Amino acid sequence: MRRLMRQLLAGPYIVWIIGFILLPVAVILYYAFTSDTGGFTLENIAAIADPVHVKSIVLSLKLGFSCTLVCLLLAYPLAMILSSFKFRHQSFVVFLFILPMWMNFMLRILSWRLLLSNNGLINTFLERAGIGHVKMLNTPASVVFGMVYDFLPFMILPIYNSMARIKDDIIEAAKDLGASHLTILVKIIVPLTLSGIISGIIMVFVPTLTSFVISDLLGGGKVLLIGNVIEQEFMQGTNWNLGSGLSVVLMIFVIASMALMNIFDKDGGAAVW
């Protein structure tokens, strides 16, 4: 009886999994492999080869890579500084980095649009400073910028967590044995934080690859990512079959990128997962 009770505790989760994960995926798969008349077809999957779709998925990958790289380059040194200086309010500083996440991310992106626009605050400042007007909004660069701004905490946290777990003794031992700073970084810190780096990469790369709201808001409708194509098929084109087919292809890309990352992650079980 007690065992039954314990199993019942998993009930809500089972309901959740069936209702909100398995069922929707099944529906997507059904739509993806049928035509609008209901017959089986591979056309919706093959549609990814269309030059328009290739272009948008290549752009998504490109922006995803750049965003992940920038996040990594910003987050890694930052996590190192945060964990190496043992100052008193360390946890407060970490808290500061998470603070923006308390605000709705749409609001934050919308405010960036105000700042970056033609007559925005930044351009006004640049003109006053004599540098002149710079077109920033509605370019792929502004989309990457918005993504970095939104997803940076997801890179910092896992890396910081794995870095904080490295014992000082290990670093001291290395120093005693005459290792240089560079050797310590390359041979000790990076390998020990690898799982954090990998979960950080996954947590940034996957949402950037599938995002469509940021490119809509900061791209001014001029930057078409694969997420925007799918959204258009569902909302305006009302071709749910094509939209589902492209979603399945995108899922394959996501799973592939996660599998690729897992190969590098030898100790398994990344920090956040």
Place this chain on the structure above:
Amino acid sequence: MKRFSLLSAVLLLACLSVCGCAGGTDGLKDSAAQGSDTLIVLNYGKYLDETVIRMFEEETGIDVKLEEYESPEEMYTKFKAGSIAYDVVCTSEYMVERLISEGEANEIDFSRFTYYKNLDPDIIDATKTFDPETKYALPYFYGTLGILYNTTMVSPEKVTTWNVLWDETYRDSIIMQNSVRDTFVPALRLSGSDINTENPDELTAAADLLIRQKPIVYAYYVDETADEMAAGNAAMALVYSGEAAYAKELNEDLDYSVPKEGSNLWIDSWFIPKSCKNQENAEKFLDFLCRADTAMLNFEYVWYGTPNLKVKEALDEDTLADATIFPTPEILADCEVFRQSGPDTTALYSYLWKKLKSE
């Protein structure tokens, strides 16, 4: 044992969903029971003065429930889902046409109306494009598609042609509509095509024109356009006259023009769907909207062109002369109403749109 518990969980889920559905139908039955004195109205957001609804409720004792939506496509999804039995719906003419062709609209007996004669016969005539015998739709507001421009950056004589949207001098300060049909209008008219053309070559040619324009376009916006123009972030924007009137209120440097090549005339209209529970009440409501005082309240609330002649009689000359609100007959002569395109053309539009956006 394990299998059993999983099964029971699934059963529990099934139970819950059945209960949920049952609850849902109960709710529907409730509204059906009230059917006689309740009217469920589906309309664009902020497109009807609340006072008018209160007045209608007081005068007739009919309880009005107002539901709102953003885009015609959203309305279509909401309507087709069928979870709420709407009694009367207002939407864009091409969507009315689509629903009429799908057999979703009830005929309206306008002879029972007291105030139908208040409406401008010319506008009723224009609704014949989507309602040939004028028996399904009641025009509510109308307007045009044109160029909203900032007079400090663009001179008025330049915006008399759609060509200005391809002018290099305005690089990065042109806003286009982030919706397919509207953005295609300038390109189609410039290449001499009808805005309702279903000819793939003409549509492709128009798309090529738009692809050539893309590098100088600042952005493709919908709801943001008026605010961006008021903030002076762009010199010109392709907008609906209603949006233009709103933007002009925010910034007096803005003005609106419909280019000489011709444009789109839109007529948002009411229709009574098949799901209507009480045809008489729905017609009473529509008749009420045609009355001079309520039509005036609604006009002052939205400031779009009204087909109500009694309202026009009461307006001052400045308002009547404002071509943003009331397009002149010369402008209207060159404007056409959108027709719902066939499935092949819709698919081609969707594809060309993606192509334009991915360039």
